[in-house]
Amino acid sequence: xxxxxxxxxxxxxxxxxxxxxxxxxxxxxxxxxxxxxxxxxxxxxxxxxxxxxxxxxxxxxxxxxxxxxxxxxxxxxxxxxxxxxxxxxxxxxxxxxxxxxxxxxxxxxxxxxxxxxxxxxxxxxxxxxxxxxxxxxxxxxxxxxxxxxxxxxxxxxxxxxxxxxxxxxxxxxxxxxxxxxxxxxxxxxxxxxxxxxxxxxxxxxxxxxxxxxxxxxxxxxxxxxxxxxxxxxxxxxxxxxxxxxxxxxxxxxxxxxxxxxxxxxxxxxxxxxxxxxxxxxxxxxxxxxxxxxxxxxxxxxxxxxxxxxxxxxxxxxxxxxxxxxxxxxxxxxxxxxxxxxxxxxxxxxxxxxxxxxxxxxxxxxxxxxxxxxxxxxxxxxxxxxxxxxxxxxxxxxxxxxxxxxxxxxxxxxxxxxxxxxxxxxxxxxxxxxxxxxxxxxxxxxxxxxxxxxxxxxxxxxxxxxxxxxxx
Amino acid sequence: xxxxxxxxxxxxxxxxxxxxxxxxxxxxxxxxxxxxxxxxxxxxxxxxxxxxxxxxxxxxxxxxxxxxxxxxxxxxxxxxxxxxxxxxxxxxxxxxxxxxxxxxxxxxxxxxxxxxxxxxxxxxxxxxxxxxxxxxxxxxxxxxxxxxxxxxxxxxxxxxxxxxxxxxxxxxxxxxxxxxxxxxxxxxxxxxxxxxxxxxxxxxxxxxxxxxxxxxxxxxxxxxxxxxxxxxxxxxxxxxxxxxxxxxxxxxxxxxxxxxxxxxxxxxxxxxxxxxxxxxxxxxxxxxxxxxxxxxxxxxxxxxxxxxxxxxxxxxxxxxxxxxxxxxxxxxxxxxxxxxxxxxxxxxxxxxxxxxxxxxxxxxxxxxxxxxxxxxxxxxxxxxxxxxxxxxxxxxxxxxxxxxxxxxxxxxxxxxxxxxxxxxxxxxxxxxxxxxxxxxxxxxxxxxxxxxxxxxxxxxxxxxxxxxxxx
Numbered sequence: 001x002x003x004x005x006x007x008x009x010x011x012x013x014x015x016x017x018x019x020x021x022x023x024x025x026x027x028x029x030x031x032x033x034x035x036x037x038x039x040x041x042x043x044x045x046x047x048x049x050x051x052x053x054x055x056x057x058x059x060x061x062x063x064x065x066x067x068x069x070x071x072x073x074x075x076x077x078x079x080x081x082x083x084x085x086x087x088x089x090x091x092x093x094x095x096x097x098x099x100x101x102x103x104x105x106x107x108x109x110x111x112x113x114x115x116x117x118x119x120x121x122x123x124x125x126x127x128x129x130x131x132x133x134x135x136x137x138x139x140x141x142x143x144x145x146x147x148x149x150x151x152x153x154x155x156x157x158x159x160x161x162x163x164x165x166x167x168x169x170x171x172x173x174x175x176x177x178x179x180x181x182x183x184x185x186x187x188x189x190x191x192x193x194x195x196x197x198x199x200x201x202x203x204x205x206x207x208x209x210x211x212x213x214x215x216x217x218x219x220x221x222x223x224x225x226x227x228x229x230x231x232x233x234x235x236x237x238x239x240x241x242x243x244x245x246x247x248x249x250x251x252x253x254x255x256x257x258x259x260x261x262x263x264x265x266x267x268x269x270x271x272x273x274x275x276x277x278x279x280x281x282x283x284x285x286x287x288x289x290x291x292x293x294x295x296x297x298x299x300x301x302x303x304x305x306x307x308x309x310x311x312x313x314x315x316x317x318x319x320x321x322x323x324x325x326x327x328x329x330x331x332x333x334x335x336x337x338x339x340x341x342x343x344x345x346x347x348x349x350x351x352x353x354x355x356x357x358x359x360x361x362x363x364x365x366x367x368x369x370x371x372x373x374x375x376x377x378x379x380x381x382x383x384x385x386x387x388x389x390x391x392x393x394x395x396x397x398x399x400x401x402x403x404x405x406x407x408x409x410x411x412x413x414x415x416x417x418x419x420x421x422x423x424x425x426x427x428x429x430x431x432x433x434x435x436x437x438x439x440x441x442x443x444x445x446x447x448x449x450x451x452x453x454x455x456x457x458x459x460x461x462x463x464x465x466x467x468x469x470x471x
Numbered sequence: 472x473x474x475x476x477x478x479x480x481x482x483x484x485x486x487x488x489x490x491x492x493x494x495x496x497x498x499x500x501x502x503x504x505x506x507x508x509x510x511x512x513x514x515x516x517x518x519x520x521x522x523x524x525x526x527x528x529x530x531x532x533x534x535x536x537x538x539x540x541x542x543x544x545x546x547x548x549x550x551x552x553x554x555x556x557x558x559x560x561x562x563x564x565x566x567x568x569x570x571x572x573x574x575x576x577x578x579x580x581x582x583x584x585x586x587x588x589x590x591x592x593x594x595x596x597x598x599x600x601x602x603x604x605x606x607x608x609x610x611x612x613x614x615x616x617x618x619x620x621x622x623x624x625x626x627x628x629x630x631x632x633x634x635x636x637x638x639x640x641x642x643x644x645x646x647x648x649x650x651x652x653x654x655x656x657x658x659x660x661x662x663x664x665x666x667x668x669x670x671x672x673x674x675x676x677x678x679x680x681x682x683x684x685x686x687x688x689x690x691x692x693x694x695x696x697x698x699x700x701x702x703x704x705x706x707x708x709x710x711x712x713x714x715x716x717x718x719x720x721x722x723x724x725x726x727x728x729x730x731x732x733x734x735x736x737x738x739x740x741x742x743x744x745x746x747x748x749x750x751x752x753x754x755x756x757x758x759x760x761x762x763x764x765x766x767x768x769x770x771x772x773x774x775x776x777x778x779x780x781x782x783x784x785x786x787x788x789x790x791x792x793x794x795x796x797x798x799x800x801x802x803x804x805x806x807x808x809x810x811x812x813x814x815x816x817x818x819x820x821x822x823x824x825x826x827x828x829x830x831x832x833x834x835x836x837x838x839x840x841x842x843x844x845x846x847x848x849x850x851x852x853x854x855x856x857x858x859x860x861x862x863x864x865x866x867x868x869x870x871x872x873x874x875x876x877x878x879x880x881x882x883x884x885x886x887x888x889x890x891x892x893x894x895x896x897x898x899x900x901x902x903x904x905x906x907x908x909x910x911x912x913x914x915x916x917x918x919x920x921x922x923x924x925x926x927x928x929x930x931x932x933x934x935x936x937x938x939x940x941x942x
Contacts, residue, residue: 012706138689138690138693139705139706144688144689144692144693145688145689146684146685146688146689148685173684173688175681175684175685175688177676177677177681178675178676178677178681179674179675179676181671181674181676185671185676185677185681185682185685186685186686186689186690188667188671189664189667189668189685189686189690190690192663192664192666192667193660193663193664193699194699195663196659196660196663197660197699197700200652200656200659203650203652204649204650205648205649205650205652205656206648206649206656208699208700208701209700210646210648210649210656211656211698211699211700212697212698212699212700212701213617213644213646213698214617214619214646214656214657214660214698215657215660215694215698215699216694216695216696216697216698216781216782217615217616217617217644217646217781217782217785218609218615218616218617218657219609219657219660219661220691220694220695220696220698221615221695221768221771221772221782222609222615222764222768223686223687223691223694223695224687224691224692224694224695224771225687225691225764225767225768225771226683226687226764226767227682227683227684227685227686227687227691228664228665228668228679228682228683228686229668229679229680229682229683230679230683230760231764233760234610234760234761234764235483235610289701289704289705290705292780293693293696293697293702293705295778295780296696296697296774296775296778296780296781297692297693297696299774299775299777299778300692300695300696300771300774300775301692302774303767303770303771303773303774303813304767304770304771306770306813307766307767307770307812307813309763309766309767309770310687310688310767311687311688311692314688341778342774342777342778345831346835346845346848347848347853347855347914351828351831352827352828352830352831352856352859353824353825353826353827353828353829353830353831354824354827354828355824355827356823356824356825356826356827356828356861357822357823357824357825357827358824359823359824360816360822360823360824364817374817377817377818382818384818384863384866385823385863386862386863387860387861387862387863388823388859388860388861388863389858389859389860389861390827390858390859390860390861391857391858392855392856392857392858392859395855395917443818446866
């Protein structure tokens with residue numbers, strides 16, 4: 001699914017939306033009155049273009065064009081998705097929504113990035129309330145999948161459904177919030193923790209860095225993969241959730257926290273927190289911090305993806321939706337992808353083990369092509385690699401686009417020989433080659449045996465075709 | 472650093488402590504009056520023994536013995552570390568502490584796992600307050616590094632310092648809490664979020680699963696690596712922390728949340744939450760959930776380790792502290808490790824690419840051994856792999872102990888040939904072999920050149936020694 005998106009109001013959030021859409025093949029038009037908009041959004045786009053493709057094993061779609069336009073009307077005319085990310089003042093939002101609705105299609109999704117307003121507030125006085133909803137993203141928008149999608153009772157159900165389909169198609173997770181409420185869901189938690197953190201710093205119990213460590217060395221690791229309730233379910237042990245609640249529930253009545261109060265936001269408190277934050281992270285510029293954050297997020301998300309768990313499962317499903325069947329070109333193009341940050345080693349280049357993984361991925365694609373796919377494996381057959389010889393011809397770095405081509409050199413009975421070549425997409429340089437010898441095995445006996453007839457026939461055809469052209 | 476640890480009171484928390492100590496070579500004595508203690512702690516130990524070694528590239532220390540004893544006195548006599556994890560009632564804690572102090576060394580660390588009591592409360596009426604402190608861990612204790620270490624004014628500074636050294640030596644992160652406060656630090660956040668989550672479920676705004684998704688697809692991913700303040704610093708963009716506070720601070724005065732109230736803990740609320748949790752996760756047993764959680768945590772922590780960031784940096788440092796220099800046996804034992812869960816593929820065994828990574832790790836160890844170490848690389852020289860031939864002889868699975876041995880087959884000028892063999896530790900089965908051809912390069916020109924004299928001399932010695940024995 002593709003189309004055109006209008007981004008109204010930019011900054012970090014609008015830029016993140018623009019990047020998500022454009023990298024997933026949507027045409028993007030941006031209206032942002034900030035004279036610095038193009039530079040700021042360009043920086044977000046550069047960050048996004050570096051890391052988003054690293055989440056995928058599938059080749060990325062062709063990038064959609066991004067255009068900066070001078071008026072709201074130019075941006076929204078004919079757009080399928082309109083994302084409003086202007087400052088958090090209701091009068092400004094109302095004015096911009098009116099301007100959008102004067103020029104946009106009545107079928108378009110008109111979504112607001114607001115964290116502070118409910119959809120019914122945005123809809124006040126609108127020409128067409130039905131197309132207005134909240135689609136609240138989380139920074140960095142180009143990496144975090146969560147979107148709180150909040151319609152009101154006046155929102156059009158068909159447009160809401162389409163909004164969910166579009167968000168899923170660009171790799172996001174629409175959390176349909178079932179009743180509108182101030183601050184939606186996630187920000188209510190952030191608010192609660194922020195408030196408590198302010199007290200702890202103000203009272204000298206902990207510094208900003210100590211608080212960060214208390215989160216990221218402990219429960220932050222739990223929440224990144226299970227959230228709150230599933231974590232507590234596990235904590236309840238064999239007796240489960242009820243047992244956990246019986247144990248932990250009463251704590252809520254203890255006079256533990258100062259959460260009922262809001263610390264006064266004095267200059268002293270601001271100085272204290274800003275000073276501690278400088279001491280903690282001031283040696284890094286904002287671009288360094290962004291890069292650090294993004295590399296960490298890529299690594300965490302890829303780790304979860306490899307496990308097929310939590311946000312990694314979302315990416316895995318999206319990745320599968322991006323895969324196309326192999327064509328019948330000779331040689332077969334079996335891998336097209338970007339080298340992710342978790343593949344490099346102390347020498348600053350792709351570790352030799354990852355070449356082996358790439359060639360393994362290439363043969364897995366070939367397997368799917370010849371019918372030795374997941375169902376075939378589930379039914380008890382597979383190919384195991386018996387021997388590989390890899391020549392490393394040039395260095396490869398994180399962020400580079402690469403391509404692997406594969407020929408069937410021999411397909412006879414249980415034996416299969418593949419010849420892979422890996423190229424850099426930018427200049428077609430040959431980076432590595434691999435001779436791979438595989439054996440067909442029964443997953444029951446773990447011993448070699450001939451492939452099933454449809455796989456053998458497909459291999460025969462490929463071996464003949466590849467031999468002709470090679471000769 | 473090693474010694475003996477006494478675990479008083481078991482369950483999931485005590486068992487996690489026991490596992491941490493034993494896997495890091497400490498002798499462990501456990502006293503737990505629960506008749507099911509040995510089974511329950513045994514299960515925690517089995518979980519821990521499966522996953523903790525996966526965090527390390529270094530070989531694990533010899534496991535310390537675990538003994539179950541019949542009295543507190545037997546457990547604590549001569550122990551260097553005593554960990555109290557009995558139920559959260561102050562009268563019970565006081566009684567157990569008295570019993571411990573009647574039999575333990577006055578120099579031992581006497582730490583409590585309590586989340587509910589301050590150290591000064593634990594110290595009331597104690598024979599020796601100085602050795603008592605809080606060491607509050609987070610579940611699973613065998614994977615999460617955070618320990619909130621909370622002394623009171625009466626705690627002995629030398630014993631607190633030793634406690635921090637011991638925790639660091641067993642791979643944990645002691646967060647020295649500078650002033651005692653109810654619920655320490657992290658649980659205050661958990662409390663705040665839990666309270667808000669209860670309202671959201673009770674009011675029908677979100678289900679437990681939607682709340683979990685709102686966390687793990689969004690801010691949970693941020694917190695796992697940066698915590699709260701560093702995340703917001705980045706959100707502040709170029710203008711930094713002050714700008715963020717100026718933007719976000721005022722929100723605290725909005726009437727957003729119901730945080731000032733505690734929902735009444737009725738049967739209806741318990742039923743609602745337990746029912747939703749069943750719908751979300753009831754298809755998995757508690758052991759499945761634990762395994763899922765642990766695999767995810769291993770994958771996330773290893774991903775952060777590869778980036779050298781957040782909790783991964785802690786593990787990296789600890790890993791380095793566990794490494795020993797190679798001996799001079801022939802062949803050299805270059806790798807001893809456990810196969811982690813993130814190394815397996817669709818066939819359920821270690822992916823062929825990881826064999827290449829293991830042999831790459833083996834040659835990196837050899838490099839350190841011959842003086843081509845991190846400083847050598849930083850000064851502009853390294854070895855790059857030009858060609859590898861790997862034979863895969865048997866399948867390898869997550870959790871298996873493996874060993875790589877390495878011979879120098881040729882070390883002449885810029886050329887280096889290594890011969891690696893990989894064995895399963897359990898039965899010494901040969902799993903794979905690798906011929907590896909490397910070239911010495913200048914990192915400035917990225918072209919081959921001869922190694923520096925001390926590296927060349929070390930290689931000559933090894934090549935001669937290895938040739939003699941091979942011949």
